[in-house]
Amino acid sequence: MRNPLRLAACTTLCLAWATCLAGVEVTIVDRVFDRTSGAPAKVEIPFTATAGPATLFLAAGGAQGYDSTLQNIVLIEINGERLLPLIRIDRDTAPVEREVGLLGGENLLVVEMRGAPGTGVRLRLVQSFDGQIGSDTVWSGDVHVDGPATVLPDAVLTILPGTRVAMAHYRGYRNPERRLHFIVKGGIVAEGTAEAPIYFTSDAEIPQNGDWSMLRVINPTGPVRFSHAIFEFAQQGLNIWSGQNVEIRNSVFRWNNWEGIYFESSSTAEMDGCNLVENGYNGLAAEQFNSIDMQNCEVWRNGTSGIHVDASEVEIRESLVHDNGAHGLSVDDNGTLRAYGVASYDNSAFGLGQGQGTNLVTVSNFVSHGNGAGDIQGSYSVLNTGYHAPSSVDLGFQPDMTHALGYIPSDPLLDRYMYVYPDDETRQIVRKIGAGLGLTWSVTWDGTYLWTATVNGKIYRLDPVTGAVLQQFDAPGSQPWGMTWDGTHLWVVDFAEKRISKIDPATGIELNSYPTPDPAGGCKGVTWDGTYLNVMGWTSPKIYRMTTSGVLIDTIDVQMGGNAGGIAWDGSHFWIPAGKLMKVDVQGNIVGWIYPASEGTWDMSWDGQYLWATQRTNENWSDDKLFALKILEVQPPLP
16 A cells, blocks of 8 residues: 555544654554454454554444444453453444553564454554654554654664555655655664565655655664665665665665665675666766675666766676666776676667776676667776676566556656746746756856856856857866856866866866865865855865865854755855755854755855856756856745
8 A cells, every 4th residue: 555544644534543643653553353254253463563652543444344233342452461341332432542562572463353243443553753763673564754764873773574664755845854864874674575575665645756855874883784675756765875784685776866776985785686777867876985796686777877886896797787868887987897797788878888087897798789879988808707697687576566657757758856946935046057068066156257067077168148158178077066266266176086176267277286175075065255265065064264275274064964065155155055055154054045946956156146056957957057046035044
């Protein structure tokens, strides 16, 4: 059942039960019991739970039809303790609600219908959690997550076979915090079976891509294991950040806006028997020093590349990679890719494509055909192994296809997700330029012209009215994620190479460079305030004030949670994208905000009249991605 009955939504069902709970609701049992003919029979239901309180709800009603003129009597026990006396409950009787205590581990529910044949009851057993899971916890049945949920360090969440974790969906733009993250800082063990897989999904009656944010594992302290799990209808299915020894087996990643699975910052993982299909961007991406081992996987019909390796190491064996929107396999930024016994075919670009840097590519029994740009791009070596491409990949089970999306997210005609937002009371979109440049990572204003750096590693000088390209040259690194103008020179922050470069704007020559001030998490944005370079951290909300000779002068802690991104200076305040576009004073306090113009603000710059923002919209599209925003009314800080 895609939309499990729950209390948290405060719908008609809440009113019927006269209770509405909040946070995370785990419906362990939701079942109708009918009194049939013959002697009364006990129904025993074993279940696993977390030690603590639960709520039992009981109301009249049966699957066989209900005759209210008949006597309806029920006996209920949990772990040998009778919870209620033999009671008569009918349609004129208010639903019964009773708090019960559950054991940690195995429990036993016993229900015996003793009334007249033809009667029935509906019983629900629910545990409630506040979203901050600080001790070992077990989920089973139907789980509804109605707010941010975090497994705290040293706690382990175990999700039992057959569990459906349904995230409350959100499709607007005014309350980005309502697009829910499910965060794991401790451990998670979600191991389903072929007969009873586990779903991480949307709670919408008709779900769509982007209904919830992602399951994000950040520096986990415990085990991270998934088996027979399905990740669907999120912005990004599974996001692993600095996770070690991650195990993912026989799992499906589908119908997510961005990647099906994304690895970042020195993660290690093993994947076996997985299916990554119809995700908007790459099926899998590994960026920044990860080591991923894959075998027996099928990666197909994703919006860009099937597998993208960026400054990371991936080995894939005996797998199929096909019908993807760009390369089948892609390696970039000094990455390492080993493809042994892999068939990469019918992809739009290369079967195996290479980008910037010195990449190490080794293939063995690599089968490639029908790819739009050719078989293998760039240099590679060949190794003799016993691995061969399979004719098919058996996932081991058939996931539910009742709500198949029917398109690949990012389809320009069919995609229903809101990528570009309407004008509102906080800001107006007065101009859009940059069509055809692709994803623009950074932006700055030099007093006359607009400069931007794009995903292809190019820097462009643009006419700010027409968007015409007036000049272009190569960026000094592969990921120019921040850019500013000091009155004479361009400064570019390269995220991947963790350096800030001084560039002659006339020639594009790098005149000098310095390490970015956060060597661990890296930096994303930079802005000039007339005296200093203000470099924005990526993994932590810090502004590093530097001289043009690379000396760190000061650090400003911005009073916001999580990572931020780009940064702009309007002459008195900083602007930082963090869901909303935050106005920040020089002490790091948020003094106001406006709504962003579209999905994914990467960087910003102030031209004296407008706030220019470079937007993701959808990374696959060649639309205008540089927006000039007229600020109408800055909203007060959130409480």
